[in-house]
Amino acid sequence: MWPDFLQGQPEQPVRVLLVDDDPHIRRVIAQNLTADLRVSLQAQASTVREARRLISRHAFDVMLVDLELPDGTGFQLIEQMKAEHPNAEAVVVSSFEDEARAMQAFEMGATGYLVKSSWFGSFAQAVLQVVNGGAAITPNLARRLLHRFEGRVQAPPARALRQGESASRSCERLSEREREILQLVSVGFTSPEIGQRLQVSVQTVNTHIKNIYRKLHVRTRAQAVSLALQRHWMI
Incomplete structure (x- = not known):
């Protein structure tokens, strides 16, 4: 059951832009997103150049973005997204479980950081979390950040x-x-x-x-x- 007061309804799904240079990862994420009627995959890109064009041309609510791209970094795209779509959310999908990278992404306005090798949840659920005011963080990374709070x-x-x-x-x-x-x-x-x-x-x-x-x-x-x-x- 999905409450009707939350964003992401079948009649008005959350619009997603996906950026990753790994075709297998991109396909896995795309299949996960398209299987959920509450989410609509608007476009995909594999390079910074392609993504820049899509950011400028498409209306979207969430960008799932890899940090390591052939012609640049996901940080560049987060910066552009925040300038052109200030209300959109950015969720990093990275191969690196790196607190420094995560903090840099958060400082730039990202609201999620998922590590490809250890993410065992639903990408669609992560998208729905961030558009409804939450944060999507790989559990073991979230635990490490929480320990920093406690310390x-x-x-x-x-x-x-x-x-x-x-x-x-x-x-x-x-x-x-x-x-x-x-x-x-x-x-x-x-x-x-x-x-x-x-x-x-x-x-x-x-x-x-x-x-x-x-x-x-x-x-x-x-x-x-x-x-x-x-x-x-x-x-």
Whole structure:
């Protein structure tokens, strides 16, 4: 059962652009996407050049993108996508389980990072997660990122600001509930799932998330998670 209040309905499927230079991987992902009526595969590309043209010509909601392409990187495409389609979501599909690459992708606005060799979920489900406010992250990578959160629980508030950082980039301290929600967001829970776990309404969860954005001066969930990790603002 798929609730009718979530994005991705058979009559209005989520539109996807797929970019990967490996024809076998591309075929596997395409078959997975087209098997789900809630998702519509709009176009495919195998190079940066092809993808740039498709980004400019197509309307889409999610881009699944490999980072290593014959004529460039997926980072270039994420940058272009955010400039031309600011409301679209980017999910990296990579051969490398690399925290640094994942963090760079999140900083650029990606909301997912799937490792080809260890991803055992549905690509269609990952697409549906990100368009509904969640994050799609390969489980073992998500666990490592969560451990980084836990290791910084006792970070002193004074570290929230670096010496010489401008006042405009300062942030308010997150409340205990906001930190709890940010941790759940970081491992891929959607707003409805968070509401169910915390026994609060979806509207309440989204209000907390908006407050987190305001306090951290960010615009996306991925940016909030990345900033909290980098600057030790989590708890």
